[in-house]
Amino acid sequence: MIRCENLLDASAIYNIHTQAFERENEAQLVKSIRHSERYIPQLSLVAEVDNTVVGHILFSYIDLVGEETLRILGLAPLAVVPxxxxEGIGSALIRIGLETADTMGESLVIVLGHPQFYSRFGFQPSVNYDIESPFPVPEDVFMVKPLANYQEKYQGKVVYPPAFQEV
Structure with a gap:
């Protein structure tokens, strides 16, 4: 079952990210975003198996700076307990998250991740859309997924909020 996180899920979500990444950076990122204006409650989703939270995905607002500064979505982090x-839990979280973002009228999602995995969901290298990564990473790992509300004006350089600096 996949649903929006609630207040009682905070410690489980922290543990999921700590276990999956074998460090606390991503868990702290979720905590920081949750307490910021970039947090979107409808796009912080958990996956349950037998009433136990075993996976989490977070989409939050980041900026795309070009001719104007536009608000777009960043997918980060995604984790499932080892x-x-x-078992497809991460994939289900991504699919439902993207569907939810699309129905909310969002236009674009950015992810830094494995191209072989994320391309299955329609993510493509950001350079194909004239969108620049803020990090020196290979072009194929910084990806975008246009949603139904996407427009050509979405070009420029991605700027992550301060919460991401510690990851």
Whole structure:
């Protein structure tokens, strides 16, 4: 079952990210975003198996700076506890998150991740859309997914909020 996170899920979400990444950086990122104006409650989703939260995905607002500064979505982080990885839980979280973002009228999602995985959901290298990564990373790992509300004006350089500096 996939649903929006609630107040009772905070410690489980922290543990999921700590276990999946074997460090606390991503768990702290979720905590920081949750307490910022960039947080979107409808796009912080958890996956449950037998009433236990085993996965989490967070989409939050980031900026795209070009001729104007536009608000877009960043997908980060995504985690599933190790014993449930490889069962499609992460994929389900992504699909439902993207569908929700689309119905909310969002226009574009950015992710830094494995191209072989994220391309299955329609993500493409950001350079194909004249969108620049703020990090020196290979072109194929910084990706975008246009949603139904996408327009050509979405070009420029991605700027992440301060919460991302510690990841």
């Amino acid at each position: 014993q449930f990885q490889g």
